[in-house]
Amino acid sequence: MPESLALHGGPKAVQTTFPWPIFDETEVQAVADVIRSGQWGNPDCTGLVEVFEREFANYCGAKYAVSCVNGSVSLRLALIACGITPGDEVIGPPYTFIATASTIIEANAVPVFVDIDPETYNLDPAKIEAAITPRTKAIIPVHFAGQACDMDAILDIAKRHNLRVIEDAAHAHGAEYKGRKLGSIGDAGSFSFQSSKNLTSGEGGIVITNDADLYRKMASLRNVGRLPEGAWYDHFLPGCNYRLTPMQAVLLSHQLKRLDEQTKLRNQNGLLLNELLSSIEGITPLTRGHGETMHCHHLYIFKYDSARFQNLPKEKFVEMLAAEGVPCFKGYPYPLYKQPLFQEKNFMCYALPETASYAEVVCPVAERACGEEAVWILQHAMLGTREDMAAFALAIRKIQNAVRI
Template identity: 85%
Template sequence: MLSQLALHGGPKTVQKLFPWPIFDEGEVEAVADVVRSGQWGNPDCTGLVEAFEQEFAKYCGAKYAVSCVNGSVSLRLALIVCGLQPGDEVIVPPYTFIATVSTVIEANGVPVFVDIDPETYNLDATKIEAAITSRTKAIIPVHFAGQACDMDAILDIAGRHKLRVIEDAAHAHGAEYKGRKLGTLGDAGSFSFQSSKNLTSGEGGMVITNDPELYRKMASLRNVGRLPEGQWYDHFLPGCNYRLTPMQAVLLSSQLKRLDDQTRRRDDNGLLLNELLSEIEGITPLSRGHGETVHCHHLYIFKYDPAHFNGLPKNEFVDMLAAEGVPCFRGYPHPLYKQPLFQEKFFMCYALPDSVSYADTVCPVAEQACAEEAVWILQHAMLGTAEDMVAFAKAIRKIQTVVRASEKVPKSV
């Protein structure tokens, strides 16, 4: 029976490839025009970077946007201008990319991990208040995979405790919460344009806000501390050169024109996959109905239960699914607090007082997601057709049928 699986020499269920990024000659010519102009960097005499910032702010429904070199820097800029002081605490989820938390340390803050909701894998709003202390300054809700956090609850908590809210929307381009674009609900919203993201120029970042003072400070920090009223060699804030290039700006502007159609397709395909996978024993899609009106599916995540697959470990299941042609990944191997950065307290973490230790930190839901449950289907696969989604479900059923009929769970290959 195992020979029927593509991993063991059988035919692949999904024969199609899902390219990313998607572009045409429009992007090529836009970048070529910048190259021909000779205006490759800053100061941006072409105005292309500022034009894209305005375009992106308008798209999101925000007043201001500050572009920068990547999404890590955009988070750091937001933390600094929101008033983070050495030793201040920031509430973060443990199930996210390292930059969500390492930027807190870079800004001299102390990350405080709060577990995730088992239904969405987003920050569990019901557990936030128990983590708040007199040192708590901000909350970073991560709209993980493009699924909106419970922002009404988070904003209510933040309002009552006078905390800043910085949305990590690195996965959430085009996604919405109750009709509003993610990134516009808190004090600031941070985006990444790294190569895997739904809107990409290879690298790059953006932070949006409706607060004119936050905008003024972030724009200065991004541009070596300059302010509009100063001269070229006047530096008012301790900023660095974090500027986006005109070539990235025109590439992003072209890509932005595709984003709405791509987001609708990912959202529709996610709803279809939810229906298809809910019919398979041992497969549970993450739930919707928590305020998201558009889910942009930077990832499509489902829970895997090995008990319905003859005890097949998650990682081996993912290897089989990938071999069947489904672009997928096993996700994070462990929560962030288990990274050496936190377990060994690297010497550069000088903002972490001796009293702070992550040795005994445990977030059970995040641990379960990492070790046993979470399987990711990647965003470019979500741009496929309805028939492709049916094929993804067929691949999972095929694996289940084969391993159930096998006497033993196959060992890792």
């Protein structure tokens, strides 16, 4: 292999570093003020949690928001509030983080995996109806990487079959479908503020809705089952303490002020990368034009064809690309249904029927994405310059030229 590759001692194609998270003394001072106040938790005398919830709901074009400790809990709150009961089935994709499915199990319900669209890696609407049974109660479309799902098609299916739609928008802060912010389109929308996310406080989550009844239930479940009309020791629903802290809330309020500008930049850079990478043999960006009017690129994903790189395995390609200075990752190694959790049926729940089995589940598109195709460029790299995007493309060409010698 030629020495020009960074993996073998050559200069990197990308010289820029991409810090994350991005903050300044404004955030530092805001958090310090909360610390000095001594009001660190519940009851939130500062009102900062409520302020952020209102700001985020307004930003998304939703009426209500319930913050909580993380994006997994926000999904669980939505599932329970939407009336998911033991033994119900919930449809979702296998190409996503474990929480999309494990929270269904936590609600004593049954995850049903439907394959993804090869053009977007999102839940394929054309395959949903074949998975619907009399026990199906909800669909969880995951706006993977910040790419909007085909919400018109999914909502049409849900309406015809009387199903709830809970958007998993953990990757989708600021992204839009036909001009509407993701998360605000279904019955509820769940977001994560974990450290890698486009809007972060290290950990945290939130769920938004336009349904007053859902809001009332989720707010109660988040706050140990209390309701506004009850006293402090009155608990009406089986909730727990899932509350966000004022320190996280004030940090998120300040980070939210940066989000629009960052989202527009990621979207612009994504469009530019599509142009730059489309001309490289064996590299195929995921497609646009499926209703998204703003892509927030929590990930920039392209499909890799090893045949055009002298059968260089994807893992080796990603290792070389990372050495060239591109913040990248090989993605999930296998779909969710191949996790030990599902293959060994370690559900620890009483309500899942014995017939619930994942041994024979096969989603070919998801398996190709995991094993052969998908390469991720991470979101903080999408905040670079046009020159950085050109350097990413140069790095890929450099690898291709090297392996062809």
